[in-house]
Amino acid sequence: MTSLQNTKIKAIFFDVDGTLFSFKTRSIPESTTKAIKDLRKKGIKVIVATGRSVNDLDHIKHIEFDGFLTFNGGHCTTVDGQVMFRKVIDPVDIRNLIEYSHRSDVSFSLMYEDKVRISHESPRVLELYSHVDIPVPPLYDKEDVDIENVLQVNVFIDSEVEETFMREVMPNSLSSRWTPLFADVNPGGISKLGGIEYFCEYFDIDMSETMAFGDGGNDISMLRSVKIGVAMGNAGDNVKEIADHITEDVDDHGIEKALIHFGLLDRTS
Incomplete structure (x- = not known):
């Protein structure tokens, strides 16, 4: 030392x-x-x-x-x-995430330079924003979602399914985790x-x-x-x-x- x-x-x-x-x-x-x-x-x-x-x-x-x-x-x-x-997340991965959410109960946050939008107010989402003492963001516009400028995503999934989720849904991105509640997802590299x-x-x-x-x-x-x-x-x-x-x-x-x-x-x- x-x-x-x-x-x-x-x-x-x-x-x-x-x-x-x-x-x-x-x-x-x-x-x-x-x-x-x-x-x-x-x-x-x-x-x-x-x-x-x-x-x-x-x-x-x-x-x-x-x-x-x-x-x-x-x-x-x-x-x-x-x-x-x-560097933004590949729009293909964002589109995949949105489509995946339509057939599952996964919730997520889309994070931009100047705003955050959430998929829905699930218990995990509400717990996170209470935990970090930030107001719960508004829902994203399902009719006009900006998939080109997402810098980070919080995906509220368990760690046990994280590897499979990333491989199948967001293969051009990578995940890391500082809480059991969700995974941070960022652009590959x-x-x-x-x-x-x-x-x-x-x-x-x-x-x-x-x-x-x-x-x-x-x-x-x-x-x-x-x-x-x-x-x-x-x-x-x-x-x-x-x-x-x-x-x-x-x-x-x-x-x-x-x-x-x-x-x-x-x-x-």
Whole structure:
């Protein structure tokens, strides 16, 4: 671990739900807010890395960040809204999903740059939006659905059928999961790792100078690839297995403690 502690870190990527944001308190711990401010004062870039859209981040925008990696890497922007990267889901897969929903009870969310639309208000859909504290979006227009500009889909299926569903319904896309409720579906080739690579190029930072925090399955690609990948104490076992370091839960100052552990923060004074 000594070699990791001596690493020069220039950029840190933070997942949101379960990492920055606590589901228990529905807020960001004050220790985390202060830690991010202190990192930026030291010249370290601090970048959001989330499955959410940039329009679903009002609950963390009281903190200053250096960029937004959203839709699991499918849409990356600077703080002033400059789009660095954008990739939509293959319209064939969206059409397949809609047709499949007509003969099944599957529910889903279609996520765009500026809006989210849902198939119907199923119990799982209502549970999700209550869980993340976001108003339930309106239904999509079945007569005039925009299938050309979908950046991400949430499909409310069980993990046991996920592989078969993706192969048969959305073969040009890939899925990841941070909750048993649903799978995030993104364009093929998209991941948080890919988004990190765009930010590294933009800020002229090497991957060996990066760190990331996460707790869900959609964080695995970035935690594996940065120099220091930190799993939150509340992370799933599959995330902890690939992390360089496991810190405390989000509610037990996990981010601050890990940053102190690696010498990026000093709280002795």
